[in-house]
Amino acid sequence: MMRAILTVAALALAAPATAQSSATSLFDSMRSTPLTAGGWTYRSTPTGSEARFANVFTIRCDRATRNVTLxxxxPLTALSGPMTVATDTATRSLPSTTTSLTPRDSLLDAIAYSRGRFVVxxxxxxxxxxxxxxxxxxxxxDCRN
Known part of the structure; x- marks a missing residue:
């Protein structure tokens, strides 16, 4: 009985470290990978603004709902399912390839202040x-102001 309790306690302590380790490894594993080809553009829209990286990633502000959509x-493949965003300070799995966050979400700060790059x-x-x-x-x- 005591061995079972110790095993459960050890697994509980190991789980967060494993999750953090795998989260960090996604960003770290991409350090030597070349940046995805393309550049950022910014434009105002009737409902807010959007920043678009090439034709593969968009950060959109909807001022009416005060949401930021990632x-x-x-253009060649229909994407579906969860996506993970990893920066040098944070990693989060999101439920789908189009996800809305509140403007004060810490993941958005991690993207904005990432050291040079982030992974999607x-x-x-x-x-x-x-x-x-x-x-x-x-x-x-734009969504915070």
């Missing part, structure tokens, strides 16, 4: 290594 797209993976496409340029932060800030 959307992964692929999942949805059935290849992992993207996206540069952290000011356009992303600008669209996020």
């Amino acid at each position: 959307q992964r797209t692929d 993976a999942g949805g059935g496409g290849a992992a993207l290594l996206i540069p952290a340029w000011p356009e992303a932060a600008r669209s996020i800030e």
Whole structure:
């Protein structure tokens, strides 16, 4: 009985470390990978603004709902399922390739202030290594103000 309790306690302690380790490893494993080809563009829209990286990732501010939407797209493949966003300070699995967050969500800060790049993976496409340029932060800030 005591051995079973110790085993359960050891597993409980190991689980968060394993989750953090795998989260960190996604970002770290992409460090030597070349950045995904493309650049950021920013534009005002009738409902807010959007920052788009090439034709594969968009950060959209909807001022009416005060939501920031992260959307992964692929012009050649229909993407579906969860996506993971990893920065140098945070990693989070999101329920789908189009996910809305509140403007004060800590993941958005992690994207905006990431050291040079962040990773978007999942949805059935290849992992993207996206540069952290000011356009992303600008669209996020539009929903905060």
